[in-house]
Amino acid sequence: MQRFLILLLTVTALTFTTLYMASPVIAFPAEAPGEITFIGNAGGDNLFTVNSWKFDRLENLSDPENIGVTATLDMTSITCDWKDLEKNLHKKKDYFYSKKFNTAQIQIDGAEMQEDSSYLATATLTLKGVSKELPLTFTLTGDGPYELDAHATVDRRKFKFNGSGPKDDVPVMVKATLEE
Numbered sequence: 001m002q003r004f005l006i007l008l009l010t011v012t013a014l015t016f017t018t019l020y021m022a023s024p025v026i027a028f029p030a031e032a033p034g035e036i037t038f039i040g041n042a043g044g045d046n047l048f049t050v051n052s053w054k055f056d057r058l059e060n061l062s063d064p065e066n067i068g069v070t071a072t073l074d075m076t077s078i079t080c081d082w083k084d085l086e087k088n089l090h091k092k093k094d095y096f097y098s099k100k101f102n103t104a105q106i107q108i109d110g111a112e113m114q115e116d117s118s119y120l121a122t123a124t125l126t127l128k129g130v131s132k133e134l135p136l137t138f139t140l141t142g143d144g145p146y147e148l149d150a151h152a153t154v155d156r157r158k159f160k161f162n163g164s165g166p167k168d169d170v171p172v173m174v175k176a177t178l179e180e
């Protein structure tokens with residue numbers, strides 16, 4: 001009986017090890033195609049930068065009303081100037097908790113031209129396992145490669161951010177170079 005239990009535990013451990021090791025690993029480029037920054041406010045503005053991210057899908061860049069974009073962000077690459085806060089961003093459930101939720105995703109399918117020649121898209125942001133739609137305004141200049149300048153505001157409470165901070169609305173800025 002004891003040998004059977006040891007064999008069962010060994011097989012179980014090998015199975016979990018194999019499953020863990022076989023998990024897909026997302027490869028990010030050595031250099032991100034631009035900048036993604038958040039401005040958090042826990043009594044004073046703190047700039048959080050996502051240093052590693054990539055585009056998984058870029059479609060119809062010359063026709064922004066039919067644009068298709070999917071970007072994956074490496075949330076373990078977030079940095080800020082306040083190093084104690086940076087540690088909390090990764091470890092605490094109240095913040096990004098990148099120890100568990102190591103990626104986030106932004107998806108855009110189509111946009112409407114605005115009076116000022118910018119575009120308004122309904123983006124789907126998946127962060128900390130929660131997907132929510134939010135308005136994202138962007139401009140796209142050039143004719144390949146394109147320069148993207150985008151702005152959105154994220155209500156942090158909708159994404160399970162419960163840490164202290166006087167402001168729930170967090171501005172997000174994206175500047176990137178896009179090539180189909």
